Each structure stands twice: as C-alpha cells, then as structure tokens.
Amino acid sequence: MIRKLWGLGLCLALLCGASLAQAAEERGPVTNLPLPRFVSMKAGEGNVRRGPSLTHRIDWVYTRRDMPLEITAEYGHWRRVRDREGAGGWVHYSLLSGVRTVIVEEDMLDIRSRPDVAAPVEARLRAGVIAYLGECAQDWCELQAGGYDGWARRSALWGVTAADLQN
Incomplete structure (x- = not known):
C-alpha cells in the first residue's frame, strides 16, 4: 500500500513538474513567441474589442502611442492584451509594435x-x-x-x- 501511494505521489509530482515547465515555456500558437510578452502601441489610436474579430464589440479605445501592453494570448491576426491597470481585450496585430517601452x-x-x-x-x-x-x-x-x-x-x-x- 505504501509503495502504491509513493508511486502515485511520484507520478503526480512528475505531472505537476511537467505542467510547470510547460507554463514557463508557453509560446503563442501563431507567432511562436513567448507568452506573456510586452509590446507597445504602434498607432496613436487602437480599438480594444471583446473578442478576436471585427464583429466583436469595441469596449474602449487606446489613445496613447507607444503605450506598453502585455500580450497574454494570440488568435489569428489578433492579440489579447492587458494594460498597466489590468484592463484588457483583443487588438489587431497591425496596431502593435515590438519596440519596447x-x-x-x-x-x-x-x-x-x-x-x-x-x-x-x-x-x-x-x-x-x-x-x-x-x-x-x-x-x-x-x-x-x-x-x-x-x-x-x-x-x-x-x-x-x-x-x-x-x-
């Protein structure tokens, strides 16, 4: 019984270790770049949408060029971003720059x-x-x-x- 529990514990530890390693090395499915990562606003104005398409509602508009944003997810030409205050949404990739601010x-x-x-x-x-x-x-x-x-x-x-x- 103890041997079985020890084996189960080892198996769980290995699974947890693998998931932690995977989380540390998470990559975007579109760009293969690390997630999360920081970028900046290329445009002086950019719509932040509720979902990753033009059919989704605009929740607000970023109006500050060069503002740093954290990309937390990717879907096609869209990037889910988060700002300094924790607000987020989906932005088209053409509005973003790799220039770090x-x-x-x-x-x-x-x-x-x-x-x-x-x-x-x-x-x-x-x-x-x-x-x-x-x-x-x-x-x-x-x-x-x-x-x-x-x-x-x-x-x-x-x-x-x-x-x-x-x-």
Missing part, C-alpha cells in the same frame, strides 16, 4: 548616468511617463525619454519582466 510608476523617478544609486542624476521623470526600454541588468534598466538617456530602478517601471534581464 515602459511606464514610470514612481513620481519624480531619478534617471542616473549609470546603474548605481551614487551615479549623478541626469533627469527626473514623472509617474505615467512612457520611456523607451534599453537593456536591463539586475535591478536597473536603461531608458530614453524626453531627450534624456540613463538608468532607472527596474522596480519603478511597468513593462519589464525577469526575461528582460541580461547577465
């Missing part, structure tokens, strides 16, 4: 000349500013916004994942 979540965020708290401050960004994302390393990401280029703490940004970190 982030939203500053901390008001008056220091942009430093290098990834170090002792480095000189090059600029300060208000909460809600959209910045272009460069490389990320440990707790810092390189940004470009308003003609300034520098490094900011990753924890103060929305639109960055652990996969963005370079070792």
Whole structure:
C-alpha cells in the first residue's frame, strides 16, 4: 500500500513538474513567441474589442502611442492584451509594435548616468511617463525619454519582466 501511494505521489509530482515547465515555456500558437510578452502601441489610436474579430464589440479605445501592453494570448491576426491597470481585450496585430517601452510608476523617478544609486542624476521623470526600454541588468534598466538617456530602478517601471534581464 505504501509503495502504491509513493508511486502515485511520484507520478503526480512528475505531472505537476511537467505542467510547470510547460507554463514557463508557453509560446503563442501563431507567432511562436513567448507568452506573456510586452509590446507597445504602434498607432496613436487602437480599438480594444471583446473578442478576436471585427464583429466583436469595441469596449474602449487606446489613445496613447507607444503605450506598453502585455500580450497574454494570440488568435489569428489578433492579440489579447492587458494594460498597466489590468484592463484588457483583443487588438489587431497591425496596431502593435515590438519596440519596447515602459511606464514610470514612481513620481519624480531619478534617471542616473549609470546603474548605481551614487551615479549623478541626469533627469527626473514623472509617474505615467512612457520611456523607451534599453537593456536591463539586475535591478536597473536603461531608458530614453524626453531627450534624456540613463538608468532607472527596474522596480519603478511597468513593462519589464525577469526575461528582460541580461547577465
């Protein structure tokens, strides 16, 4: 009896381990790119629909070019996206860009000349500013916004994942 239970436990552990590995490596069925992943709005205006077709109702319209969005699903030419506030819906892929941007979540965020708290401050960004994302390393990401280029703490940004970190 104990041997059977141990075997069942091992089998369940293997199944759970396989599903965790599959979840960590989930890929979009259309693009074969990782899910979830971040993109940005290419257009200055884009309809967000309830489902993946033109026949579905428009729930709202994104009106901010370069806004970062997280793709959580794919269906044909449609991508299900989620914004910083958790709102989501389906957007046609032609409205999206692979150019990476982030939203500053901390008001008056220091942009430093290098990834170090002792480095000189090059600029300060208000909460809600959209910045272009460069490389990320440990707790810092390189940004470009308003003609300034520098490094900011990753924890103060929305639109960055652990996969963005370079070792």
